[in-house]
Structures are given as C-alpha cells and as structure tokens.
Amino acid sequence: MQYPDIQFDPLFTWFNRPRIMYSPGIRKELGFEMGQLGGTKVVIFTDKGIVNAGVADMVIEAVKGSDLKLVGVFDDIVQDARIDIINRGAVFYREKGADCMIALGGGSVMDTAKAVNILVGMGENDFQPLAEMAALWEGAKPLPPHIALPTTAGTASEVTNAIVVLDTSQGVKLAVTHPYNADVAMLDPELTVKLPAKITAFTGMDALTHAVEGITSTGAEPIADAMGLHAIRLIFKYLPIAVKEPGNIEARGHMQIASTLAGLCFGNTMTGAVHATAHALGGKYGVPHGLGNGIMLPVVMEFNVEAAPLRFLMIADAMGINVKGMDPIRAGKKAVKAVRDLKKDIGLTETLADLNIPKKKKDLMKVVEAAAGDSQISYNPRYLEEADIYKLYIKAFK
Ligand SMILES: [Fe+2]
Incomplete structure (x- = not known):
C-alpha cells in the first residue's frame, strides 16, 4: 500500500530508553550486563506463578553462574501493581542490602518493580503520594540498576x-511516569513458553x-507509526501460532518483539478509550488488563473509525487486508472484523456478560465515571461523553 496523506502534530518527542537485547537464552547475559551497570547484589522481583512454573529457576540459574550475588527473591506480587505491595517490596530490597534489581514477570510484576526502584532511588517509603503526582519528571535522577525480563508478550x-x-483503597488505577525506567530489557522467548494459552x-x-491505540492516538507521530504497524503485522501472523503451539520459540520470539514494538509505540503516543475502559473494569471488578482490552478493542475501534480513517487504513493494511483502492472507512471496518476473527481464532470469546459485570445502569455508571476520569481517554481520536462510554460498555455485553 502507498503511504496515505497522513497528518500528525508537527511537534513531538521520542523517548528512547532502555537498551533492548533479544535472543532465546539471553538471560545468560544477566550477570555480565548487571555488572556493566554497576550492580553487585540483586533482588529478583517476580510472582508465585512464575516461581511455581519453574521460570524463576531459569533466571536464578543464570544469575548463579555469574559474579552477581542473589540476595533475595520477592515473589509476593499479585495481579496489578498494588501500592501496599510496592511499599513492602522496597522494605524487602533494603533489608536484603541489594543494590540492583531484576524484574521477571508480566505487567504487574514489572510495574511493581519499577515503582519499588523509584522508592529506593528517591529514598521514599510510600508510593501513594508519588502515584497521585502522576508525572515524576521534575528533578528526576537515575535509579539503581534494573534489568527487566518479560514473561508475557503484551x-x-x-x-x-x-x-x-x-x-486498593479507592478501587482505581493510576498511571505514573518516571524518565528512568529499566536500564535493559532482555527479551528471552524461552521464558514465555510455559504461559497458558488463555494468558498468551x-x-x-x-x-x-497498544499498537492500534498508539497509531490512532491524538499524539500519533511517524516513529510510533513505524513501530505500531510492524507490531500489528507480527501479531496477526504469530499470535495464533503462539496460542496453539506454546513451545514454538519462533512464534514466541516474534510475539515478544511485537509486544516491545507496540510498547515503544504507545509509550510515546499514549493509548485511548480501550485502555481507559479496560482500566475502569480492572479497577472496579478485577478484570485482567489484557482481557478487558480484548473485549473493548473492536467495540472502540468501530466507534473511532470515522474519526481517523487514514490511520485505520494503514492498520487494515498491516493486518494483511488487501486495501488497494478501498475507501478508508470501509478498510477500517474490515480491520474491526479482522480483530473479531483473530479473537475467535485464539479462543477469546468472553463478553462483559460472561465476566458477570453488573449491567444495571446505576452500577455501570460507576465504571463509566472511572473510564471518563482515566488519563488515557483524552488521547482517543474521537471525543467521548459519558453517554458514549456507557454505550460502548453495553455493546461489550454481547
Ligand atoms: Fe495495556
């Protein structure tokens, strides 16, 4: 497809951290890389699922074969990065005399570890007031060495x-940013092969x-477009394979790369109404983040197509749809259908009804209000009133 006459804001910045290393087995470089960063005594932040699946042992073995000293494994992290657990994680890190960290897990683990490192680096004990500040950029200083190894691709x-x-005190999710994230992201697909099909x-x-919202966000720009569009190509090709053949390292590796690319995309342009509505479902009813996004994505895309038709044309093309000569809105609608077909193919058939989300207007409006107050809603390409958000949720019940 030829590049369409796409518009973007003439002012944007591209945030470019951390260093990314990819290879099946790259975890064996952990000791060397941490040494380069100046770390000597490490705590691994993870969760019990990863420990029980034997994935933590794969990383512990890699650390033990190096000069890096393992001083503790903090595996109390649960679904979502909870402020009480973040605070406990910082106590653990200090008690163990650590000077660096490894984050091994999915989003909840990596976010918890990032927040712990901010507490340690800033000499603070409680993340609550920092979370409420949302942006921790003013006067921000580099944090202790931190290597992240994702065990999911998302x-x-x-x-x-x-x-x-x-x-947890208010049942809301808060987004916080700090310019010093992980120093190194190690993408080792061998760490993802035990991930159950549903979570994959x-x-x-x-x-x-992340890719679709990053490309259609009000903050969209060409560097993020490049990242997001390639992520979409990889996901449409490799996600069904990773779900059906869990041990397929090629598919797992491409999904990790796709996830990272999509993260670079939305990390710079932000997301939109899918994330806002999914965050609200997570905060109020504990719906896992990816599942909430999976349910809301086609519904929100359908709502947004007319607000950014050329962007949805590029997305449709990246999904493998032959868009030559096609009206962009029609292409966008085909992209929505392609997402629905992909969901069926990977066995994601849940609706909000299946998750027992209360449908009564009085209850649902609490979720609507949380979504309307979510920071991500302002990046959606089409403006939403609370009534629009309510309608989107209703559509997601079937
Ligand atoms: Fe997300």
Whole structure:
C-alpha cells in the first residue's frame, strides 16, 4: 500500500530508553550486563506463578553462574501493581542490602518493580503520594540498576516509562511516569513458553491494543507509526501460532518483539478509550488488563473509525487486508472484523456478560465515571461523553 496523506502534530518527542537485547537464552547475559551497570547484589522481583512454573529457576540459574550475588527473591506480587505491595517490596530490597534489581514477570510484576526502584532511588517509603503526582519528571535522577525480563508478550512494561498502579483503597488505577525506567530489557522467548494459552491470548490482545491505540492516538507521530504497524503485522501472523503451539520459540520470539514494538509505540503516543475502559473494569471488578482490552478493542475501534480513517487504513493494511483502492472507512471496518476473527481464532470469546459485570445502569455508571476520569481517554481520536462510554460498555455485553 502507498503511504496515505497522513497528518500528525508537527511537534513531538521520542523517548528512547532502555537498551533492548533479544535472543532465546539471553538471560545468560544477566550477570555480565548487571555488572556493566554497576550492580553487585540483586533482588529478583517476580510472582508465585512464575516461581511455581519453574521460570524463576531459569533466571536464578543464570544469575548463579555469574559474579552477581542473589540476595533475595520477592515473589509476593499479585495481579496489578498494588501500592501496599510496592511499599513492602522496597522494605524487602533494603533489608536484603541489594543494590540492583531484576524484574521477571508480566505487567504487574514489572510495574511493581519499577515503582519499588523509584522508592529506593528517591529514598521514599510510600508510593501513594508519588502515584497521585502522576508525572515524576521534575528533578528526576537515575535509579539503581534494573534489568527487566518479560514473561508475557503484551504489556511492554519493560520498555515504557509508565507504571499503572492499583490504589486498593479507592478501587482505581493510576498511571505514573518516571524518565528512568529499566536500564535493559532482555527479551528471552524461552521464558514465555510455559504461559497458558488463555494468558498468551489476552496479553497478545493487550499488545495489539497498544499498537492500534498508539497509531490512532491524538499524539500519533511517524516513529510510533513505524513501530505500531510492524507490531500489528507480527501479531496477526504469530499470535495464533503462539496460542496453539506454546513451545514454538519462533512464534514466541516474534510475539515478544511485537509486544516491545507496540510498547515503544504507545509509550510515546499514549493509548485511548480501550485502555481507559479496560482500566475502569480492572479497577472496579478485577478484570485482567489484557482481557478487558480484548473485549473493548473492536467495540472502540468501530466507534473511532470515522474519526481517523487514514490511520485505520494503514492498520487494515498491516493486518494483511488487501486495501488497494478501498475507501478508508470501509478498510477500517474490515480491520474491526479482522480483530473479531483473530479473537475467535485464539479462543477469546468472553463478553462483559460472561465476566458477570453488573449491567444495571446505576452500577455501570460507576465504571463509566472511572473510564471518563482515566488519563488515557483524552488521547482517543474521537471525543467521548459519558453517554458514549456507557454505550460502548453495553455493546461489550454481547
Ligand atoms: Fe495495556
């Protein structure tokens, strides 16, 4: 497809951290790379699922074969980066006398670890007031050495400077950014082969949502377009294979690369109404982030097509749809159908009804209000009133 007459804001900045290393087995370089960063005593931040699956042992073995000293494994992280657990993580890090960290896990683990490193680096004990500040850029200083190894292919927290934390006292998710994210992102697809099919599917939908929303965001720009469009190509080719053949390293590797590319895309341009509505479902009802995105993505895309037709034309093309000579809005609608077909193919058939989300207007309006107040809603290419958000949720019940 020829490049369309696409518009973007003439002022944008491109944030470019961390260093990214890719290879099956790249974890064996952990000791050397941490040594280069000046780290000597490491704490691994992870969760019990990763420990029980034997994935933490793969990384512990790699650390033990190096000069890096393992001083502790903090595996109390649960779904979503909870402020109480972040604070406990910082206590653990200090008690163990660590001077560097490895984050091993999905988005909840990597976000928790990022927040712990901010507490340690800033000499603070409580993340709550920092979370409420949202942007921690003024006077920000480099943080202790931090290497992130994702065990899912979706969140891309290993490359973004954003942290989404759950404030359990209010049931809301807060997004915080700090310019010093991980120093190195190590993409080792061998760490993802034990991921169950369902989680592979919905974390893959998170990656797809990052790419689609990153390309259609009000902050869209050409560097992010390049990242997001290639992520879409890879996801449409390799996500079904990764779901059906969990041990396929080629598919797992391409999905990790796709996730990272999509993260670089949205990390610079932000997201939109899919993330806002999914965050609200997560905050109020504990819906896993990728699943919430997977449910909301086609519904929100349908709503947005007419607001950014040329952007959806590029997206349709990247999905493999033959858009030559096609009206951009028609191409965008075909892209929506392609997402629905992909979801079926990977077994993601859930609706909000299946998740027992209360449909009564009085209850649903609480979720609508949370979505309307979410920072990501302002980047959506089409303006939404609360009534629009309500309609989107209603459509997601079937
Ligand atoms: Fe996401």
